[in-house]
Amino acid sequence: MTAPSRFLAWLVFPLFALCSFNLLADTVEGAPQALHLLDYIGADYPQTVQAGKVIDESEYREQLEFIKVLQGLIAAMPAKPEKTGLEQGVSTLRSAISARQDGADVARQARQLGAKLAVTYEVSQAPIITPDPTRGAPLYAQHCSVCHGDAGAGDGPAGVGLTPPPANLRDAARLDHLSLYAIYSTLGLGVEGTDMPAFADQLDDRQRWDLATYIASFSADPATAKSEKTYNIADLARQTPAEVQVAEGPQAAATFRAQRAQPPQVKRGPAQLLDYTAATLDKSIAAYRAGDHDQAYDLSVAAYLEGFELVESSLDNVDANVRKDTEKSLMAYRQSLQDGLPVAQVQQRLDAAKAKLKASAGLLGSDGLSWSLSYISGLLILLREGLEAILVLAAILAFLRNTGQQSAVRSVNVGWGLALLAGLGTWALAAYVIDVSGSQRELLEGATALFAAVMVLWLGVWMHDRRHAAAWQDYVKSSLVGGGGRFGFATLAFFSVYRELFEVILFYETLWLQAGPAGHNAVLAGGATALVMLVGLAWVILRGSAKLPLSLFFSINAGLLCALSVVFAGHGVKALQEAGVFGTRPVPFFDFDWLGIHADAYSLSAQAVAIIAIIVLYGRSRLAEKRRVQVS
Numbered sequence: 001m002t003a004p005s006r007f008l009a010w011l012v013f014p015l016f017a018l019c020s021f022n023l024l025a026d027t028v029e030g031a032p033q034a035l036h037l038l039d040y041i042g043a044d045y046p047q048t049v050q051a052g053k054v055i056d057e058s059e060y061r062e063q064l065e066f067i068k069v070l071q072g073l074i075a076a077m078p079a080k081p082e083k084t085g086l087e088q089g090v091s092t093l094r095s096a097i098s099a100r101q102d103g104a105d106v107a108r109q110a111r112q113l114g115a116k117l118a119v120t121y122e123v124s125q126a127p128i129i130t131p132d133p134t135r136g137a138p139l140y141a142q143h144c145s146v147c148h149g150d151a152g153a154g155d156g157p158a159g160v161g162l163t164p165p166p167a168n169l170r171d172a173a174r175l176d177h178l179s180l181y182a183i184y185s186t187l188g189l190g191v192e193g194t195d196m197p198a199f200a201d202q203l204d205d206r207q208r209w210d211l212a213t214y215i216a217s218f219s220a221d222p223a224t225a226k227s228e229k230t231y232n233i234a235d236l237a238r239q240t241p242a243e244v245q246v247a248e249g250p251q252a253a254a255t256f257r258a259q260r261a262q263p264p265q266v267k268r269g270p271a272q273l274l275d276y277t278a279a280t281l282d283k284s285i286a287a288y289r290a291g292d293h294d295q296a297y298d299l300s301v302a303a304y305l306e307g308f309e310l311v312e313s314s315l316d317n318v319d320a321n322v323r324k325d326t327e328k329s330l331m332a333y334r335q336s337l338q339d340g341l342p343v344a345q346v347q348q349r350l351d352a353a354k355a356k357l358k359a360s361a362g363l364l365g366s367d368g369l370s371w372s373l374s375y376i377s378g379l380l381i382l383l384r385e386g387l388e389a390i391l392v393l394a395a396i397l398a399f400l401r402n403t404g405q406q407s408a409v410r411s412v413n414v415g416w417g418l419a420l421l422a423g424l425g426t427w428a429l430a431a432y433v434i435d436v437s438g439s440q441r442e443l444l445e446g447a448t449a450l451f452a453a454v455m456v457l458w459l460g461v462w463m464h465d466r467r468h469a470a471a472w473q474d475y476v477k478s479s480l481v482g483g484g485g486r487f488g489f490a491t492l493a494f495f496s497v498y499r500e501l502f503e504v505i506l507f508y509e510t511l512w513l514q515a516g517p518a519g520h521n522a523v524l525a526g527g528a529t530a531l532v533m534l535v536g537l538a539w540v541i542l543r544g545s546a547k548l549p550l551s552l553f554f555s556i557n558a559g560l561l562c563a564l565s566v567v568f569a570g571h572g573v574k575a576l577q578e579a580g581v582f583g584t585r586p587v588p589f590f591d592f593d594w595l596g597i598h599a600d601a602y603s604l605s606a607q608a609v610a611i612i613a614i615i616v617l618y619g620r621s622r623l624a625e626k627r628r629v630q631v632s
Contacts, residue, residue, distance in 0.1 A: 031121035034073040035114050037066055038133040041093070042110035043177035046103025054100065067094045074117075089113045092601040107177070111243065112427055120236075125181040125508050126234040127209040128276040130263050136214030139207055143199060144215075152218040162195050172219040176241040176253075184212040184237075200295070204302040205280060217261035224251075225258035236260040270311045270364035274357050276308030281333070285350050289343055300334040301580040309578065311364060313507045317376045318363045324591055331577070331584040338583050374519035378526025381507045385500045386534045388564060389416075392496040394541040395560055396489055408489060413492030422494070423501035447576075453568035453610060454494040461558070461617045480544070566610045570596025573606040 041063060048059045071090050077083065093113060096106050118125055141150075147159040152169035159166040167488075169175070187208045190198025199208065229252070236259060245253035280303035289298035308330060315323040333349040393416055400409045512523060576582050577600070585601035596607065 003574045030073050030077050031117060031123045032185060034070060034077075034117055035123060035125075036182070036189070037070045037073070037183075038110045038114040039115070039179065039182040041070075041097075042114070043174070043182075045097065045106045045110070046177075047096075049100045049103055049106075052100050052102075053248050063097055067097055077121065080120055082116065086113070086117055086120060089116065104148060107242075111240075115238075124279070126237040127184075127206070128211075128279050129206055129272055131180075131206075131209040131213040133214040133217055133262055135207070136210035136212070139211045140214050143202070144211075144274040145605060147195070151527055153214065164450045166196075169215055170218045170569065171531045175216065175219040176245075176257075179240050180209075180212050180216055180237045183215055184208050185305045187211055201298065204306060205283070205299075206276070206302075206306055206499065213261055213263060216257070220257040220261035221254060222258055222262065224254040225262055227252075227255040228257075229255065230264055231256060231259050233263055236263055243369060254628055270314065271361055273307045273310050274361045274364075275307075277330075278357055280307065281350060281354065284337070285343075287346060288346060293337060293340065297334065297337045297580065300337055300577075302328075304330050304334070308360075311360070313381055314342060314377050315360055315364060317380060322356070322363060324361055326353070326360050328586065329353040329356045332586070334580075337586045371519055371522045374522035375526040378508070379530045380526075382504055382527050382530035383508070385504045386530065387537075388567065389500040390534050390538050391541075391560060392564060393493055394538045398541060400489070402490055407519040411487070411490040415490035416497045419494045419497035419501060422498055423505060426502060427505045447572070450569065450572035450606075453572060455488075455495065457562060457565035457610065457613060457617075458488075461562070461614070461621065477584045487552065538632070565614070566607050567596035569606040569610040570598060572599070573603045574598050577602065 044059065045063055048054065048056050048063060054060045067090070071087075071094065074083070074086050074090050088107070090113065093106070093109050096109060119122070140152075144152075145156055147154075147156040147162070147166040148169055149155040149159070149166075154166040154168040156166060167174075188198065188200040189201065190196055190200075222621070236256070241253045241257045241260075244256040280299055284296045284299035285305060287293075287299060296597065304327075308326065312323055312327070315326075328350070330353050333346070333353045336349045338347045365371070396412055397409060400412065437456070508527070512520065573582065574596070579582055584604050587599055587601050587604065589597075589599040589604065591597060591599050596603075598604070
């Protein structure tokens with residue numbers, strides 16, 4: 001087998017490890033594997049046999065072996081009326097290969113048989129969300145370039161000496177016989193017996209489609225993308241450039257190559273995101289039935305993070321109760337997977353979750369957001385996420401200014417200023433350098449929220465301890481201005497702003513796509529209104545606090561910050577639950593998102609720990625104060 005053909009061979013090797021009856025009897029496992037095999041035969045046979053003569057004897061023997069495996073795959077699939085026709089088609093294909101028929105005829109038979117198999121067993125060969133090669137580029141740099149080279153020529157430094165060598169992804173002749181779906185599937189399966197790993201556990205469904213389009217760009221000329229004809233995403237995913245060339249000519253094939261490498265972007269409206277969630281949940285239950293509980297759980301997490309979560313903000317502004325009910329049903333399904341419940345019970349929870357998703361889709365519509373909803377969403381996203389950060393910053397700055405510590409004020413300003421730069425840098429990094437998955441996003445948010453909870457609790461208790469201290473000014477001068485205190489305040493300012501800004505950027509990016517060009521002005525207007533309101537809120541707090549007696553000012557700020565520590569604790573645990581780190585344990589309690597209160601045992605436990613810490617620390621403070629009074 002020649003090196004260029006290795007990329008197609010990757011589609012086959014995993015079959016030999018999956019030929020047990022139990023796996024093959026499952027539709028989800030068997031049908032896609034059979035499609036892989038048919039893709040391989042259709043792409044490699046024409047170069048193996050030409051004019052009735054075998055060009056590569058070893059490759060030809062492999063073709064005969066693979067057709068036997070294909071027959072076993074089809075035979076093990078569930079009975080359907082069309083199954084007999086598929087079995088006859090495989091027999092005809094085997095006879096054609098044995099008779100060394102013309103390569104083009106055999107390839108056509110293989111592709112036609114694959115199309116019938118996909119329809120019969122309902123194998124989706126098209127992505128739910130339109131792939132984006134700009135998202136695929138950093139994924140390629142992360143996972144592929146070390147072996148395949150920066151330009152895909154198979155000349156990466158880690159590929160030197162590998163047997164077989166990495167495939168040349170710039171070989172247009174080979175890529176022309178591969179569908180985008182075939183490339184996507186290969187990325188998920190890996191290459192058994194070679195150094196090519198499976199990426200199904202590292203890259204979710206959407207990421208593999210993005211990466212597949214980027215790989216397809218190696219053999220495409222972007223200048224040929226513009227044409228009177230625009231191919232839809234289903235055709236771009238299922239067809240091959242070779243098929244298009246036969247049917248429509250070389251110019252059409254060049255256009256097809258360019259468009260599948262840069263699919264026309266469809267507005268990523270709520271319906272598309274919710275369809276992605278539903279489709280990924282279907283894959284999750286299929287994996288659970290096949291006994292792969294870990295994969296089922298991972299898919300359930302991806303279904304939430306890469307789909308439903310991105311419309312939560314918009315849905316909240318229409319009907320918050322529907323959003324909460326849908327989120328709870330999705331978490332309940334995920335928990336059933338983690339608890340290992342019987343398939344029938346898991347299916348019941350999935351059906352309930354999909355019914356809630358349908359209700360959510362009905363509220364949001366399929367054509368994007370209205371002008372008013374875009375404005376309200378733009379307003380509330382920034383107002384909601386910015387309020388917590390403003391309260392923390394205003395409390396710190398008011399305290400420092402009231403006590404005349406201008407040098408410490410500068411440190412705090414540096415802290416939140418660096419947070420702004422870090423947030424924008426994180427967004428740029430995620431957009432252009434690496435791909436930040438939904439799970440990584442929630443992990444970051446959860447970790448920063450819990451860290452902020454600890455920090456604001458520390459600051460709140462610190463202020464409470466000094467509300468009656470006679471020598472508080474000396475302490476400020478000796479400790480706060482001395483460096484350690486300034487650094488602590490600056491760190492708190494950084495994390496308080498960074499965690500909120502990261503979430504704001506995520507939600508605005510999604511809202512921008514959902515609103516579409518017609519709603520962009522509404523989103524900007526909503527954000528600008530929220531910004532004015534937040535600045536006004538900060539001014540009122542700073543101005544009002546300047547008129548308060550020092551003891552009362554300390555007490556109010558201390559209470560506010562301790563309350564925020566409880567809020568952050570609830571938000572942090574919920575984010576980690578959404579990332580799949582923790583399970584969920586619903587309890588009969590009320591929800592109040594703005595206060596971080598969620599009817600879940602883990603989230604409430606974290607807040608209970610924060611409250612106990614406040615009680616203990618405040619109790620210690622009161623005891624210390626009594627001792628000081630007795631001594632004096």
